[in-house]
Amino acid sequence: MRILSIVLVAVSALFLSGCLKSTAGCTYKVNGTVASSSEEQAIVTYLTSNGLTATKHSSNMYYQILADGTGTASPSQCSAILINYSGKLTNGTVFDSQTSQVFTLGTLIEGWKVGIPLIKKGGQIRLFIPPSLGYGSQDIKDNSGNVVIPGNSILIFDITLTDFQ
Template sequence: MRNLVWGFLCFVLFYSCKKESGCGYSDQNIVAPVSEQQAVKSYLDSNSLYSGSKDACGFYYEVVKEGDGNSPNLCSQVELSYIGKLTNGDVFDQASTAFTLGSTIEGFRKGLPIIKKGGRIKLYIPPSLAYGSKEIKDGNGKVIIPANSILIFDISLTTFY
């Protein structure tokens, strides 16, 4: 009887934890190294760009428009448009797309919840909150994001659910 009760309690505890996690994504609590944070800050300062807001994880951001309502969470299906650039100004991606927020890079996961539906934000993301030491190639094998790149995104959050 004791084993049956113990087994039932373990099942209930497991099920309730699983239910709370929802979509299966959880906060990874990644913090960029100080050297990467400094590199982003130096880039912003040397280009006379806005650098007034820094997240505890180490990325910088500028809220252009806050938006209305609630903010998305890791389980939210977000619809947005964005332009992604390197610090040399090269655009590596530009799209209007939809995805589950928890399925993307850490800089997006932490940065998008700062704004709400209809909002716009600029993110300056250090490498460890993006692709780190991994280079990203296009379909032809050309490197479009070099390893250890700072990424710059201008994002408009259309909606989420």
């Protein structure tokens, strides 16, 4: 009977501790990757040939803030973000488009980690992401095995930050 009581207390303590919020803090971080000069030059060439102007980020990614958003706060790496987005390649091929998607910012590609905090709730941004801040040299395939994002692709995302917590 005593062993059963000890096991019951241990299981209860384990269960209840899983419901508590962690006090360890956010473990997601921007890794500080800086795209190579050749990747940056490829983005500059794309922008120039399409008559576009964009701001250079210290990571060598480029962006356009289409709408700042409202308020004073921006999402952190541990924020749950609610977004609408569309992603395309430099040849205009749209590889993904979603509305009302929820993600934890720190789990996403590096280009999103550095770009999305540049806007506030309701803000809109266009990101020109070099491969090293996106998916690198790996091909990204759909469920049928078809390549939807070739390795070493520049990614262009239009993102609206609907909300975050």
